[in-house]
Amino acid sequence: MSVKLFIPGPIAVSPSTYAAMARPMIGHRSGEFVNLYQSMQPKLQALFGTKDPVYLSTSSAWGVMEGAVNNVCRRKVLNCMCGAFSDKWNDVSLRGGHEAGKLQVEWGQPIEPEALEKALKADSYDAVTIIHNETSCGMMNPLPQLMEVLKRFPEVISIVDTVSSFSTLPIPKDELGIDILITGSQKALALPPGLALISVSERALKRASEQKNRGYYFDLLEFQANHEKGMTPSTPCVALIFALDAKLQEIEAEGIQNRYKRHAENNALVHAWVKAQGFELFPKPGYASVSLSCVKNTREIDIPKLNKILREEYEMVIDGGYGKLKGKTFRISNMGDETSATMKELLDNLTNIIARIA
Amino acid sequence: MSVKLFIPGPIAVSPSTYAAMARPMIGHRSGEFVNLYQSMQPKLQALFGTKDPVYLSTSSAWGVMEGAVNNVCRRKVLNCMCGAFSDKWNDVSLRGGHEAGKLQVEWGQPIEPEALEKALKADSYDAVTIIHNETSCGMMNPLPQLMEVLKRFPEVISIVDTVSSFSTLPIPKDELGIDILITGSQKALALPPGLALISVSERALKRASEQKNRGYYFDLLEFQANHEKGMTPSTPCVALIFALDAKLQEIEAEGIQNRYKRHAENNALVHAWVKAQGFELFPKPGYASVSLSCVKNTREIDIPKLNKILREEYEMVIDGGYGKLKGKTFRISNMGDETSATMKELLDNLTNIIARIA
Numbered sequence: 001m002s003v004k005l006f007i008p009g010p011i012a013v014s015p016s017t018y019a020a021m022a023r024p025m026i027g028h029r030s031g032e033f034v035n036l037y038q039s040m041q042p043k044l045q046a047l048f049g050t051k052d053p054v055y056l057s058t059s060s061a062w063g064v065m066e067g068a069v070n071n072v073c074r075r076k077v078l079n080c081m082c083g084a085f086s087d088k089w090n091d092v093s094l095r096g097g098h099e100a101g102k103l104q105v106e107w108g109q110p111i112e113p114e115a116l117e118k119a120l121k122a123d124s125y126d127a128v129t130i131i132h133n134e135t136s137c138g139m140m141n142p143l144p145q146l147m148e149v150l151k152r153f154p155e156v157i158s159i160v161d162t163v164s165s166f167s168t169l170p171i172p173k174d175e176l177g178i179d180i181l182i183t184g185s186q187k188a189l190a191l192p193p194g195l196a197l198i199s200v201s202e203r204a205l206k207r208a209s210e211q212k213n214r215g216y217y218f219d220l221l222e223f224q225a226n227h228e229k230g231m232t233p234s235t236p237c238v239a240l241i242f243a244l245d246a247k248l249q250e251i252e253a254e255g256i257q258n259r260y261k262r263h264a265e266n267n268a269l270v271h272a273w274v275k276a277q278g279f280e281l282f283p284k285p286g287y288a289s290v291s292l293s294c295v296k297n298t299r300e301i302d303i304p305k306l307n308k309i310l311r312e313e314y315e316m317v318i319d320g321g322y323g324k325l326k327g328k329t330f331r332i333s334n335m336g337d338e339t340s341a342t343m344k345e346l347l348d349n350l351t352n353i354i355a356r357i358a
Numbered sequence: 359m360s361v362k363l364f365i366p367g368p369i370a371v372s373p374s375t376y377a378a379m380a381r382p383m384i385g386h387r388s389g390e391f392v393n394l395y396q397s398m399q400p401k402l403q404a405l406f407g408t409k410d411p412v413y414l415s416t417s418s419a420w421g422v423m424e425g426a427v428n429n430v431c432r433r434k435v436l437n438c439m440c441g442a443f444s445d446k447w448n449d450v451s452l453r454g455g456h457e458a459g460k461l462q463v464e465w466g467q468p469i470e471p472e473a474l475e476k477a478l479k480a481d482s483y484d485a486v487t488i489i490h491n492e493t494s495c496g497m498m499n500p501l502p503q504l505m506e507v508l509k510r511f512p513e514v515i516s517i518v519d520t521v522s523s524f525s526t527l528p529i530p531k532d533e534l535g536i537d538i539l540i541t542g543s544q545k546a547l548a549l550p551p552g553l554a555l556i557s558v559s560e561r562a563l564k565r566a567s568e569q570k571n572r573g574y575y576f577d578l579l580e581f582q583a584n585h586e587k588g589m590t591p592s593t594p595c596v597a598l599i600f601a602l603d604a605k606l607q608e609i610e611a612e613g614i615q616n617r618y619k620r621h622a623e624n625n626a627l628v629h630a631w632v633k634a635q636g637f638e639l640f641p642k643p644g645y646a647s648v649s650l651s652c653v654k655n656t657r658e659i660d661i662p663k664l665n666k667i668l669r670e671e672y673e674m675v676i677d678g679g680y681g682k683l684k685g686k687t688f689r690i691s692n693m694g695d696e697t698s699a700t701m702k703e704l705l706d707n708l709t710n711i712i713a714r715i716a
Contacts, residue, residue: 002382003382003384004382005383005384005385007385009593010383010384010385010386010593010596011383012382012383013382013383013597015380018379018380021376021379021380021550021597022373022376022379022380024360024361024362024370024371025363025368025369025370025371025550026361026363026368027363027365027368027675027677028368028551058416058417058418058421058551058552059416059417059421059575059592060416060592060593060594060595061592061593062574062575062591062592062593063416063417063421063575063592066573066574066575067575070573091574092574095572095573095574095577096573096574097570097571184593186593192379192383192595192596192597192598193386193416193593193594193595193596193597194416194552194553194593194594194595194596194597194598195552212455213455214453215424215428215453215454215573216420216424216449216450216453216454217417217420217421217424217425217576218575219453233420234417234418234419234420234421235367235368235418235419235420235542235544235551235552236418236551236552237418237550237551237552237595237598238368238550238551238552239371239379239550239551239552239597239598240550240552240595240597317385319385
């Protein structure tokens with residue numbers, strides 16, 4: 001049985017993506033690979049809103065998130081913590097042998113610009129980690145305002161995780177002044193997992209060049225040196241790169257602005273359904289994610305039962321609450337290739353099931 | 359145009375593998391994933407010749423090769439260096455902040471057991487890196503004899519790269535006493551690149567538990583902790599894991615011993631062709647790889663021209679020499695799904711082209 005995923009990633013992968021993955025294998029040091037890599041750069045740069053290169057890492061995003069800290073942190077990093085995934089960056093930073101400060105808020109609350117400014121003034125930091133969209137609680141941080149604060153701290157390299165927001169709304173890297181922007185293949189890009197994308201500013205590369213403990217596999221200077229040859233440092237996940245190439249062409253055909261509009265409209269459908277059903281969104285009003293909705297289970301629905309029926313009768317699945325929010329929330333993704341029709345189909349199914357089991 | 363790869367990896371990927379990659383996407387924290395992961399373990403353990411778990415890393419092999427050293431090296435590692443890839447491990451070890459001794463031989467020469475013993479006696483090492491099959495020069499080290507030596511050095515954790523030999527001949531991990539055995543998806547397993555496989559002994563895990571600088575993404579204890587739940591630490595490359603699952607079923611259907619026999623026979627076809635054509639194998643006699651043949655270009659064939667015709671007229675491609683062997687050698691892979699018929703077709707094509715251009 002094929003079950004369509006409306007979870008916060010991985011999500012449903014389209015037949016056109018599978019077809020692209022089945023292109024005949026090529027050598028990663030061949031002219032074909034170089035041509036492919038270089039032809040993708042302008043489209044990637046347009047999506048990232050940057051003139052910097054976009055590197056392709058054969059890993060999940062956590063690999064480059066760990067690597068980014070190791071590449072730019074001299075002594076101490078500040079971790080902005082607002083949910084399971086941003087919290088984890090503190091543990092990962094400490095494991096790299098760095099000092100790591102915490103700017104921590106309750107799940108569902110955003111990192112406030114004033115709090116960030118205060119934290120940065122309280123110590124001398126080399127880098128800051130910020131999650132854009134906290135997948136565990138469906139909260140989207142006010143990234144432009146946070147980046148405004150960072151402009152006043154030129155020594156602090158910004159590392160931003162956009163894994164579950166990338167390509168669902170504009171995140172203009174250069175305009176916002178983001179140094180290191182990271183995303184993964186398996187969220188709104190609707191590709192299978194296994195490929196991370198990372199774009200790095202010149203000043204972050206300069207910082208990396210002064211660091212000793214960059215390692216090899218996630219060394220940003222290795223990515224840059226190979227980028228200049230149209231290659232990757234190690235053997236890359238060629239099939240996923242074929243899939244990314246096809247997806248970039250689809251995004252270009254749809255139009256990036258249309259893609260953002262579609263995600264906003266699909267997200268609005270979910271929000272309207274939440275209200276109509278008498279639920280509430282979990283995050284603080286004004287900070288709900290545009291790509292995935294974390295819904296307070298105010299009606300005390302049996303979420304596993306809901307999802308079981310959804311799976312067995314409708315061949316779809318949403319996600320329950322993450323970690324400490326299990327049972328208290330459920331999560332609906334509108335990332336990727338979804339249309340208003342497919343979102344309405346999901347929401348109608350949920351309505352029907354809830355009417356039966358509530 | 360589809361060109362079939364007879365290069366030392368990636369190699370040709372079969373339609374059945376592509377079909378497996380297109381299975382509907384599943385969540386990596388779902389019961390389906392756990393069932394898949396756990397169902398693959400016995401087949402993986404049979405291939406690895408081990409009772410230890412086999413972890414799946416979403417990376418190329420270099421990631422876990424770097425990670426393995428960081429996990430078990432307290433002060434100093436000994437790198438056995440016999441070609442471009444094994445040489446690189448010295449650089450990678452140093453980048454991890456470790457001391458790194460060199461046991462270096464000329465390309466084409468094996469690491470001799472006596473030399474290994476002498477080197478290990480000359481200093482106090484925590485770990486040793488050994489490549490089984492040196493892809494750059496087609497030389498296969500005498501792994502059983504090297505592992506015999508290591509049995510006399512119980513403090514030295516053995517880390518063995520079998521990337522381009524794995525599944526082409528028996529490499530019984532437990533019987534040989536290998537602590538950490540690493541391979542990648544894109545060589546003889548004939549999968550697309552992007553997935554590394556690693557099996558780790560209990561004593562290597564114990565060593566890792568005493569180490570501070572394991573990091574996160576390649577932390578062996580994270581792999582073990584998640585393995586116990588039937589999962590991977592970070593989001594895994596699910597599509598490649600589907601492909602691995604299908605390949606393991608194919609290997610089981612063929613029979614592991616038949617698979618080894620097929621690789622030996624296909625390799626013998628290449629060796630016979632080399633002799634008949636008046637070429638010589640590059641490695642020292644007795645140490646030629648069974649999976650890929652590095653051929654001395656004794657007839658001074660124009661290799662790029664040979665490969666151009668092979669590609670354009672026959673839609674196949676072999677590989678030239680690596681690094682300093684460019685022009686002086688060429689390399690023919692017999693890894694993966696090749697049969698005597700497909701190998702003979704390749705070799706006949708090469709014969710025809712050489713007759714025209716020699």
